[in-house]
Amino acid sequence: MKKHSARVAPLSACNSPVLTLTKVEGEDHIRDSVVGPTDTQAAGVVAGAESSSSKRKLHCCIRVTTVQVSKALWGVAMVMCVCSSWAGSTQLAKLTFKQFDAPFTLTWFATSWNSLFFPLYYIGHLCKSPERQTPRQRFRECSRFFGDDGLTPKVFFTKVAPFGLLWILTNYLYLQALRKINTTDASALFCCNKAFVFLLSWIVLRDRFMGVRIVAAILAIAGIVMMTYADGFHSHSVIGITLVVASASMSALYKVLFKMVLGSAKFGEAALFLSIVGSANFVFISFVPLILYFTHVEYIDSPGEIPWACFCGVAGLMFAFNVLLNFGVAITYPTLISLGIVLSVPVNAMVDLYTCEINFNTVRLIAVFIICLGFLMLLLPEDWDQCIIQLSTKLRKRDEPAEGSAEAGATTGLNWRGRARTSMSTFAH
16 A cells, blocks of 8 residues: 555655755855964864764764664564565465365454554554544544545545455455465465556556566566466466456555545554454454355354464464554565565465475476566666666766876876976986
């Protein structure tokens, strides 16, 4: 859920620079305004100003470096947490279906945990914010995200309920696909949702055209075709791949429509929105698991036989994954968080290699590789080409002073020899 507008989006809330001090202001003013009786005193004052400014710049660089190192370290921890939560929920869901084959019931149960978002956010608000508000005050302030009137029935059915349905469809289709294909293929194919987000943003939101992202989208589509070919177009694999691609498409549609309809959201507003989605799912969708139970579509002999440990494990891991994905940017870079998703693919592959019979043929390996490569290409910033040009220019400038100093040394040597010859001829005369 990455957005931009007048508000601060969760993925850009912490993108503002920590330190914007790149030049000490007033340095030139100090140098120009100092007028002494002798050149020695003026030089001393200028030297003092330069030393103080260099100390300030050094202090600024140390602070910037410390912040960057801290965010990088948090990013490494975040990558591991995102990877483990996503891979863990996928593997545990696959294991759950062996005991209780109920993908929609598991989807409903896991989505209901979203109602915990706003209470957890409010606890963090009490711990961090100097101005503590009551839950009602905080709720009203965050409700302004939906408009001046707050959360009204009209706003709920037009701006919240559709996203709740997309959320349920995304998770249900993904879990349904796990019944047909292995977790490696499912996690790799779901990475295509980033390519679908780019295509929809380019078509619907008129985002900037980027050739590298078009190439990434083509790689994702090629990976889908090759993944289908890897199992010889069997019915189960084709259905499973179709379900995962549909789940990735629903996820992309959710993100693009959220950006188009609601714009951006602060952390509290995003937490409130997800809590409303979870609460509405619990209240309005509870009848669907009951219907599936009585119609023996998702049936179990007694509630005591439901694997509650696996259910709570999947729901907890999915909840942790969504928390990290939406609010992890408060402590690290968004790109590092996205890396955790693509790293779950090799983790699932290692688990599948030892727990189930999976044929890692050449076609499957190439398909997984090009899908992951396309995902990584989509993580490149919009000005990645300019950054490369600037980096190459800086590297060239570093080499030029060394060459220039060598040439200057040679020129000085020649001048010194010329002066020596001149002096010798003078004395000769």
